[in-house]
Amino acid sequence: MKVERDKQRELLHILEENSRRSAETIATMLDTTVEDVRETITKLEKEKVIIKYPAIVNWEKVDADDLVTAMIDVKVTPKREVGFDDIAERIYRFPEVQSVYLMSGAYDLSVVIEGKTMRQVAQFVSEKLSALDSVISTTTHFILKKYKHDGVILEQPEDDKRMVVTP
Amino acid sequence: MSMSRVANRRLSRTIQSIPPSGIRRFFELASSMEGVISLGVGEPDFVTPWNTREAAIASLERGYTAYTSNSGLYELREEICRYLASSFQVNYNPDKEIVVTVGASEGIDLALRAILDPGDEVLVVEPCYVSYDPVVRLAGGVPVAVQTSIDQQFKLTPQQIESKITDRTKAIIFCFPNNPTGSIMTKEELSALADVITRHDLLVISDEIYAELTYDTNHTSFASLPGMKDRTILLSGFSKAFAMTGWRIGYAAGPEDLIQAMVKVHQYTMLCAPIMGQVAALESLRHGMEAKDRMVESYRQRRNYVVKSFEQIGLSCHKPEGAFYAFPSIASTGMSAEEFAEKLILEQKVAVVPGHVFGEGGAQHIRCSYATSLENLEMAIDRIDAFLQQHK
Numbered sequence: 001m002k003v004e005r006d007k008q009r010e011l012l013h014i015l016e017e018n019s020r021r022s023a024e025t026i027a028t029m030l031d032t033t034v035e036d037v038r039e040t041i042t043k044l045e046k047e048k049v050i051i052k053y054p055a056i057v058n059w060e061k062v063d064a065d066d067l068v069t070a071m072i073d074v075k076v077t078p079k080r081e082v083g084f085d086d087i088a089e090r091i092y093r094f095p096e097v098q099s100v101y102l103m104s105g106a107y108d109l110s111v112v113i114e115g116k117t118m119r120q121v122a123q124f125v126s127e128k129l130s131a132l133d134s135v136i137s138t139t140t141h142f143i144l145k146k147y148k149h150d151g152v153i154l155e156q157p158e159d160d161k162r163m164v165v166t167p
Numbered sequence: 168m169s170m171s172r173v174a175n176r177r178l179s180r181t182i183q184s185i186p187p188s189g190i191r192r193f194f195e196l197a198s199s200m201e202g203v204i205s206l207g208v209g210e211p212d213f214v215t216p217w218n219t220r221e222a223a224i225a226s227l228e229r230g231y232t233a234y235t236s237n238s239g240l241y242e243l244r245e246e247i248c249r250y251l252a253s254s255f256q257v258n259y260n261p262d263k264e265i266v267v268t269v270g271a272s273e274g275i276d277l278a279l280r281a282i283l284d285p286g287d288e289v290l291v292v293e294p295c296y297v298s299y300d301p302v303v304r305l306a307g308g309v310p311v312a313v314q315t316s317i318d319q320q321f322k323l324t325p326q327q328i329e330s331k332i333t334d335r336t337k338a339i340i341f342c343f344p345n346n347p348t349g350s351i352m353t354k355e356e357l358s359a360l361a362d363v364i365t366r367h368d369l370l371v372i373s374d375e376i377y378a379e380l381t382y383d384t385n386h387t388s389f390a391s392l393p394g395m396k397d398r399t400i401l402l403s404g405f406s407k408a409f410a411m412t413g414w415r416i417g418y419a420a421g422p423e424d425l426i427q428a429m430v431k432v433h434q435y436t437m438l439c440a441p442i443m444g445q446v447a448a449l450e451s452l453r454h455g456m457e458a459k460d461r462m463v464e465s466y467r468q469r470r471n472y473v474v475k476s477f478e479q480i481g482l483s484c485h486k487p488e489g490a491f492y493a494f495p496s497i498a499s500t501g502m503s504a505e506e507f508a509e510k511l512i513l514e515q516k517v518a519v520v521p522g523h524v525f526g527e528g529g530a531q532h533i534r535c536s537y538a539t540s541l542e543n544l545e546m547a548i549d550r551i552d553a554f555l556q557q558h559k
Contacts, residue, residue, distance in 0.1 A: 029468035165194040165207035167297045
């Protein structure tokens with residue numbers, strides 16, 4: 001059983017690194033059968049361990065002004081019974097919201113918004129977010145440059161600095 | 168060629184007796200070409216993990232730029248002892264039984280210079296790292312090759328040792344997990360050697376630089392076998408397991424008399440290993456185990472991929488259980504390893520190292536390092552496949 005769990009973890013590492021690896025290659029890497037890999041992946045997808053296979057896009061390379069990202073610190077009043085979950089859900093249902101986290105410390109929710117322009121983000125904050133009953137205050141931080149995103153360094157991939165043949 | 172055979176009175180006879188490295192030519196060939204995929208690199212494809220690099224930078228900022236004690240930073244020696252005890256069940260005293268060296272390579276030199284008198288014979292278990300034979304000569308010894316072979320998965324047997332013993336045999340040097348074959352020796356297989364080694368009172372230089380890189384079983388240190396610690400110099404270092412080749416930090420562990428003799432050579436030739444690298448090595452031992460485990464996992468996956476792929480394209484390849492080399496046989500092509508490697512790079516731009524440079528036993532093999540990205544491995548396999556088709 002232990003071995004199986006370790007292999008499952010390894011498989012997840014492989015997919016996290018490159019989700020387009022073929023089942024054939026992964027089977028060889030893990031010294032198991034293609035069917036086994038396919039079955040495990042299907043199982044992990046059903047269990048929502050694997051949620052989605054998105055591409056990490058460096059949008060700055062496509063069009064520098066295409067998108068504006070802001071991180072918003074939101075203070076809210078929690079509600080009886082549902083605590084922060086209810087207000088979090090009201091916020092994360094907006095399609096322009098990329099992520100929502102409940103935080104410890106000076107504020108409650110950290111909300112990441114993507115918009116086409118700064119004005120659009122500002123509008124969302126003042127008209128949608130601040131207008132929610134439970135929201136006490138918001139502080140908006142615009143992201144100026146992305147260096148690393150989801151574990152991937154966006155600029156300057158490290159090249160191989162080794163000599164071509166060594167003993 | 169003829170130049171090298173003419174005695175140069177300015178050079179010692181010893182140095183003139185040592186041929187140039189067989190790898191050099193392939194390095195030059197590969198370096199002169201564009202678009203080469205190299206399976207010829209004997210070092211990790213990972214950059215040293217950032218916490219280790221950062222620790223070294225911080226130490227420079229705080230002014231750690233001086234010599235250390237000859238044997239190395241005491242804290243590092245202590246940490247090495249703890250690590251050897253917990254990982255390989257061998258116990259050493261940090262005061263007298265450890266010396267931090269400039270790579271395990273320096274350790275090989277120190278060990279041989281500490282134990283050899285002129286004419287002493289050293290059994291060199293081949294195929295092996297290219298330095299053993301010349302370094303024995305430089306230390307005044309006489310290297311005697313012991314060939315392991317593919318028939319026994321390149322493992323060493325007591326009979327192979329026995330057949331090369333003379334009354335001048337002083338020591339034996341071997342490396343498991345092995346560069347270039349990837350073979351390992353299990354506890355039982357090593358135990359089978361203890362008797363012949365004890366009977367002939369041999370010293371053992373056990374190069375265990377690849378100890379962390381085993382993929383099916385845990386490494387057994389020769390020094391951990393009953394009674395063997397007192398006759399063994401264990402050599403290892405940070406290059407392979409912690410992706411720190413360029414830092415040049417290794418160590419030797421052994422009984423006090425041998426280690427202190429090595430310290431004598433080390434203090435007069437090297438003084439100490441660079442402090443910056445020692446600080447980095449300390450960080451790797453304290454906080455680098457998880458990163459190491461991830462690297463090992465990745466090598467194992469690539470090992471599985473490469474071995475299976477060689478089989479599929481018709482190159483017979485025993486399963487390497489350690490290090491990061493596959494050592495397939497090219498006997499079926501009818502070419503020598505050198506011819507194969509040279510044609511392969513010229514025709515398909517894949518660099519491998521012909522096995523004969525590691526000793527006679529490797530003459531029908533090529534060493535392929537899988538310490539490169541899976542994408543590179545996939546392309547290399549395709550190209551080797553095309554090469555084999557063309558030379559059917």
